[in-house]
Amino acid sequence: MQYIKIRDAIAEQVNSGTLEAGSKLPSERKLADTFRTTRVTLREALSLLEADGIIYREDRRGWFISQRPLKYTPDSDPDQLTLCELSSRDGKIALLKHATLMADKSAALLLGLPPFSEVIKTEQILSLEGRPVARTVNIIMPERLTMIEDEQLNLPLKTLIASQCIPDVSLHSYRVCVASLDTDHAASLRSSVGSMALLIEKVYASPQHGKFAASKEMWRHDVIEVGTH
């Protein structure tokens, strides 16, 4: 099993600091030559390293060394920008699109909505040092909102909610699971179809209104982990 040895050789280079976080690996053809093998086998090794979160792939751009992951803690539920700050990372949110429309099946399920409910839906991209790492879909029930300014649409959902003066909002429930990227998500994240990702779903509720907002975040899996403290 050659590709195990190749994986270990590259992993060692990363751990020893010879290859710095964020830097690019040599081209697949060069690496294949170096290890005296073919691209197919080399890519097998790279995929293992990718699975471990040690390197990541940018579609058609090459392979790069991962940074240390962010750590999302459901207990304190920091919003995305706070999460970045906690790790001293340069996080920025960009708005992809937004619309008021009928809730789709997944949104209706998440918020327990009756058929034909209208919701506000926004989609955002979170970038770290310019690299897109997560795509978020936010769903909000419009009756619960007094007013949204355009500039607020690229705020984290939690921040937006906070501006709405609804008392006692809390993270009602969340779900974490391993997922893989579809064509659309892959493109937004400069990744490729089928890449592993971590899906984090959150539902926000208040005693008065019950469940009224939710988000689905699709994270590149090398970027985040989940836990306490």
Place this chain on the structure above:
Amino acid sequence: MQYIKIRDAIAEQVNSGTLEAGSKLPSERKLADTFRTTRVTLREALSLLEADGIIYREDRRGWFISQRPLKYTPDSDPDQLTLCELSSRDGKIALLKHATLMADKSAALLLGLPPFSEVIKTEQILSLEGRPVARTVNIIMPERLTMIEDEQLNLPLKTLIASQCIPDVSLHSYRVCVASLDTDHAASLRSSVGSMALLIEKVYASPQHGKFAASKEMWRHDVIEVGTH
């Protein structure tokens, strides 16, 4: 991108119920013939389905249709056997090995132990309907235990702790992350090196003793997800 079409074709067969959960797919060579392609491309498609948790691989045995995943809820922190029961699955725990030894780096870190601390370490395999799906390492500080019978060693950690009459034990912290299987774990789980997995770490503590026990569970990723309720 042929392999996307092949993936979708197989996924459709699964969703429509033509292929039942738990059943085996035809051999790779047959499938490659069916889709008029080579094994390499076919395996690309199968890997996507595996990443989505729709199918899973048993090392050298073939590809199988996944069951619906268990759902681990840190809030209530059900033990592994309870978790299986909640989904009406036939879960069984087998003891791999156990020993009293010096805490390794990862154990010491988890429990905040001083150097040269002795701990009890047990390793277990959880099987669902006979299929090994998770490997658990339990770490316990021996001072906190009155006595352990051999028959208790294949109990879930939480159940074992409950038998020890330590008041107010709680799940102190946990961590969930995507990981990949090393040679050893892969073998225990009838999987292959580098396969994606979900790692769940838990630390138990009580007001009197602080952190005194922990577990690291390595789950085949098609089998489990994490969330509330």
Place this chain on the structure above:
DNA sequence: GAGTGGTCTAGACCACATT
């Protein structure tokens, strides 16, 4: 013993990113 999955080779073409 036949068939299977695991691994590997040695190419090829294309679309895209970068220069």
Place this chain on the structure above:
DNA sequence: ATGTGGTCTAGACCACTCG
């Protein structure tokens, strides 16, 4: 324009599983 990664072909051998 060059080189790169993404995709695909058409084989091969071995070790293992299973009947």
